[in-house]
Amino acid sequence: MPPISPKPFSYETFPNSGHVAYFSMEIAINPGMPTYSGGLGVLAGDTLRSAADLGIPLVAFTLLHRKGYFQQHLDKTGMQSEEVQPWNPADFCTEEPAQVTVSVEDRIVTLRAWRYDMKGRFGHVVPIYLLDTDLDVNSGWDRGLTDHLYGGDTNYRLQQEIVLGMGGSRMAHALGYRVNVYHMNEGHAALLTLALLERQLGGGPLGSATEADIEQVRRKCVFTTHTPVPAGHDRFSTEQSIRILGGDRTARLERQGCFKDGLLNMTLLALRFSRYANGVAMQHGKVSREMFPEFAIDTITNGVHAPTWVSEPIQQMLDEHIPAWRRDNLYLRNAIDVPETKILLAHARAKEALLTEVATRTGLVLNPKVLTLGFARRAATYKRASLLFTDPERLVKIATEAGGLQILYAGKAHPQDEPGKRLIQEVAENAVKLSNGVLRIVYLENYAWDLGALLTAGVDVWVNTPKRPYEASGTSGMKAALNGVPSLSILDGWWIEGCIEGFTGWAIEDGANDAEEANSLYKKLETAVVPLYTKDPEKWARLMRNTVAFNGSYFNTNRMVKQYTRNAYYPVNLVEIAKVREEVFAD
Numbered sequence: 001m002p003p004i005s006p007k008p009f010s011y012e013t014f015p016n017s018g019h020v021a022y023f024s025m026e027i028a029i030n031p032g033m034p035t036y037s038g039g040l041g042v043l044a045g046d047t048l049r050s051a052a053d054l055g056i057p058l059v060a061f062t063l064l065h066r067k068g069y070f071q072q073h074l075d076k077t078g079m080q081s082e083e084v085q086p087w088n089p090a091d092f093c094t095e096e097p098a099q100v101t102v103s104v105e106d107r108i109v110t111l112r113a114w115r116y117d118m119k120g121r122f123g124h125v126v127p128i129y130l131l132d133t134d135l136d137v138n139s140g141w142d143r144g145l146t147d148h149l150y151g152g153d154t155n156y157r158l159q160q161e162i163v164l165g166m167g168g169s170r171m172a173h174a175l176g177y178r179v180n181v182y183h184m185n186e187g188h189a190a191l192l193t194l195a196l197l198e199r200q201l202g203g204g205p206l207g208s209a210t211e212a213d214i215e216q217v218r219r220k221c222v223f224t225t226h227t228p229v230p231a232g233h234d235r236f237s238t239e240q241s242i243r244i245l246g247g248d249r250t251a252r253l254e255r256q257g258c259f260k261d262g263l264l265n266m267t268l269l270a271l272r273f274s275r276y277a278n279g280v281a282m283q284h285g286k287v288s289r290e291m292f293p294e295f296a297i298d299t300i301t302n303g304v305h306a307p308t309w310v311s312e313p314i315q316q317m318l319d320e321h322i323p324a325w326r327r328d329n330l331y332l333r334n335a336i337d338v339p340e341t342k343i344l345l346a347h348a349r350a351k352e353a354l355l356t357e358v359a360t361r362t363g364l365v366l367n368p369k370v371l372t373l374g375f376a377r378r379a380a381t382y383k384r385a386s387l388l389f390t391d392p393e394r395l396v397k398i399a400t401e402a403g404g405l406q407i408l409y410a411g412k413a414h415p416q417d418e419p420g421k422r423l424i425q426e427v428a429e430n431a432v433k434l435s436n437g438v439l440r441i442v443y444l445e446n447y448a449w450d451l452g453a454l455l456t457a458g459v460d461v462w463v464n465t466p467k468r469p470y471e472a473s474g475t476s477g478m479k480a481a482l483n484g485v486p487s488l489s490i491l492d493g494w495w496i497e498g499c500i501e502g503f504t505g506w507a508i509e510d511g512a513n514d515a516e517e518a519n520s521l522y523k524k525l526e527t528a529v530v531p532l533y534t535k536d537p538e539k540w541a542r543l544m545r546n547t548v549a550f551n552g553s554y555f556n557t558n559r560m561v562k563q564y565t566r567n568a569y570y571p572v573n574l575v576e577i578a579k580v581r582e583e584v585f586a587d
Contacts (some may be wrong), residue, residue, distance in 0.1 A: 018180035020569050022048065022060040023189035025164060026149055029116055029128060031449045033092055034068030037149055038378045038412075039475055040226055043280075043557075044185055046305035046475075047564075048128065049281050050557035052120030056565060059177055061189075062090060063160060064114060064130040065149040072412045074445040078428025080413055080421045084148075089114045093130060100170040104159050105244050108323050109142045110135050111167050113175070121307070121326065129175070129552040131167055150414065158236050158244050161266070165191030173199070181569045184223045184274070187266030193217055193273035194249055206252040214256070214273070222568040223274040225267055225297070228287045228472045235263040271295045275566045280473040282492050287469050298567065301494060302473040303560035306332070306552065309479040311457035313349035314548075317342050332482075332553035340541035342528070343484055347544065349458075350483060354458025357451070358408065361444060370404035370440075371533045372487075374459030374480070376447055378411035379420040382470040386423060388463070389430045390518035398522065399439035402530040406440045408445035408459060452476065457483040461529060464489035465508065465521065481551035484544035488524055490517065498555060502528065504547045525535035 027048065036042060044062075051058045068085025075081070086318050089095075093114035101108050119127070133145045145159055165184075169192040196217045197209055227233050241250040241264045241500055253259065258269040271277055273290055278298040279285035285299030302305055308327050310318065323340050324331045335343075348368065354367045366372070377383055388395060388407065399405035408428050413420030424443065431441035435551030444451060456462065462480035464471075464487060471493035478494060479537040480487060486505035489495045499507050506524045511517040566572065 018057070018178040020056065020181040020183055021169070021177065021179045022058055022183045022185060023164060023168055023184035024060070024062050025160075025188035025190060026065070027060065027062045027128060028449060028538060029558070030092060032087070033116075033381070034087060035062065035065045035130070035149070037069040037414075039473075040186060042304075042452075043302055043475055044273075046117050046303070046308065047561060048126050049120070050303075050307060050561040051304040052118045052124050052559055053122070053127040053558070054565075055120065055122065055124040056126070056561065056569075057178075059172065060118075060126060060128040061113075061164070062128065062130055063149070063164055063169065064132040064146045065444045066132070066133075066134060067147045067151075069149045070415060072446045074424065074428070074443065078425040078431075078443060080092050080424055082415045083342040089130065089132070092116060093266065094206050094237050096129070096175065098171065098174040099135075100167060100174050102162050102167045102170070103246065104142065104145075104162055106246070107139070107142065109133055109145065109163070109167075111146075111163060111171070113171050120300075129168070129171060131163055131171065133163060134534055150359045154236060155240060155244065157234065158240055160247065161188050161191055161234070165189045165193075166195040168192060169195040169199075171254070174539040180220065182221045183564075183568070184221065185268050186224065186226050187270050190223075190266045190270040190273070191245075193221055193269065194253070196220065197252075197273075206248050209252065218273055218275050221270075221274040222276040222278075223270040224278055224280065224287055224300075225270075226284075226472050227267070228284050228469055230461065234265075234266040235260075237263060240264075246559070268292070271297075278568065281497065283469060283492065283496050284472045288525075300560060300563045301469050301497060301555070302475055302478070303554075303556040303558070304475050304478045304482065306482055306558065309453060309456065310482050311346075311350040311353070311453070313346040314343075314457065314483050328553075329556040329558040330553050332556075333483075333549050335545050335548035335552065338545055338548075340538055340545070343544050343548075344537065344541050347460075347484055350454075350457040351460070352458075353392075354454045357441060357454050358444065362442060364440070364442060366440060366442075367404060367546045370406050371402050371461070372406040372408065372431075372459045372529065373461050373463050373467075373483075374408050374422050375463045376408070376410035376444075376452060376466070377474075377476055379411040379424050380417065381419045381423055382467045383411075384428070384465045384467060384514065385409065385411070386426045387465040387514060387518050387521065389426075389434070391522065392430070392434055394522050396434060396439055398530060400526050401526070402438075402534055404438050404440075406442075408442050408444060408455060410444040410451060410455060412447055452479070456480040456485065459485060460533060461485065461505075462487045462489070463521075464495065465517070466490055466492050466580060468492045468510065478555040481555060482545045486543055486547050488521070488529060498551045500546070500550060503543070504551050505543075555564060 024044040026036040027035035028042040028045035070082040093116045094114045116128045118126040134143045279288040280302045288297045456479035474493040477487040509520040
């Protein structure tokens with residue numbers, strides 16, 4: 001019997017099969033467009049950039065967020081204040097003529113779409129449609145439904161999710177797309193399944209839906225969850241659901257088992273109507289299966305778009321030694337052979353760019369030769385930004401023995417997250433109290449795309465201290481790795497898969513409490529990080545090469561999107577294998 005030899009995998013055959021429609025509440029599309037708040041949006045943007053590079057027939061839908069997330073301002077004490085970020089979509093996008101409507105609290109809300117073309121490196125375009133309700137035909141309230149990312153209360157959130165899910169799916173239809181796969185990036189878009197069911201019924205009553213109708217919807221839908229704790233999933237009361245979504249729709253969702261503990265659970269809704277679901281790291285997949293044991297939840301570990309996040313000096317080095325890396329990120333494995341001096345020189349240039357920006361923003365002149373740690377992410381309490389200050393005297397001692405230590409912080413707290421805001425103030429207080437001739441601590445305001453790129457490329461070590469198991473994946477450390485910057489991190493999220501102790505970075509060991517984990521953090525700095533950085537630059541350069549080769553070559557969206565295509569969008573199943581077998585035997 002001859003072996004089964006499937007035809008070569010080719011993305012060019014997919015346009016004949018229709019499109020993948022990708023839905024995400026936030027997408028980091030362009031640095032000048034404040035349409036994202038953090039990791040989820042940056043991941044979505046990187047996903048679309050790689051889809052464009054790879055020629056995937058994909059179209060995306062999100063909300064316009066006309067007033068952005070927010071501009072962060074910090075006073076001298078670290079107190080955060082927020083300012084809206086208004087922007088003009090006409091400067092970046094083209095308005096589409098198509099309009100659709102959705103029902104919100106028995107009101108008819110009209111929405112339009114602005115198109116942004118995400119162009120890949122070979123010219124393939126992924127269109128992104130930003131949904132907008134700011135139309136004269138709508139009421140004043142409804143015109144503001146697409147103004148603020150994660151603004152307002154849960155009523156506002158549910159109304160936005162109707163616009164994204166139901167409005168987005170109708171817009172795809174109105175624009176003429178033949179969609180084979182609807183990908184819900186987090187539960188915010190889960191209501192698209194309801195719109196698909198209504199279309200399946202041809203406008204008939206939802207109560208008439210059969211299991212066959214529901215299965216038709218399920219066959220088209222895939223879902224990615226990003227939340228490792230039950231409280232993080234969007235949930236709405238029955239009263240809210242009836243009032244905002246409608247009684248008939250609420251009754252259908254109740255019959256479908258989408259309510260838990262008396263609340264409409266958007267993750268549960270997405271899972272019940274999807275043929276495929278995944279978490280975003282190995283550990284997160286396990287946690288998700290424990291939360292929702294009745295569902296099969298796969299794992300596709302996150303990545304980042306390498307050409308976007310690799311600094312210019314590192315790009316030039318890679319172009320010289322590994323010219324194929326942009327086309328296929330797996331070639332980054334060959335970074336293991338880059339000369340040590342080249343990677344040290346490239347990183348020195350990236351560090352200089354970062355420290356120049358720090359000086360511009362703060363007036364502080366930092367030393368490029370001093371070990372510099374980076375900690376930048378959303379200011380949420382579980383990320384424990386202040387863990388480094390558990391034992392201030394020990395931290396000062398480490399800085400003294402290292403001949404100097406610089407720690408750069410950045411991150412926004414959600415406007416309604418008072419504990420997160422207090423955490424920023426705590427870091428700022430420690431910066432004032434502990435900064436001296438050998439230890440410098442700086443909190444940089446308004447963490448965004450441009451600053452994130454400078455930080456992940458320019459620091460010497462990327463620090464991450466989440467409380468397990470609250471880190472679903474994390475991607476900032478992946479950006480650092482692509483630039484040869486090793487991580488010093490809690491073993492959670494992606495770092496469980498990426499950490500090779502002393503080879504790509506270091507693990508902070510699990511402890512019974514914050515004090516024990518802080519002790520491990522200090523110990524790794526004292527015994528591993530500082531001695532290697534200060535005494536053996538050649539071995540440090542090898543560590544940087546390892547980080548690019550072993551972490552950068554895997555934790556990228558080039559690999560990730562291929563996995564989604566193979567496993568979620570167009571899975572190779574038994575039927576396809578049987579067809580291949582028939583073709584082989586026919587030959």
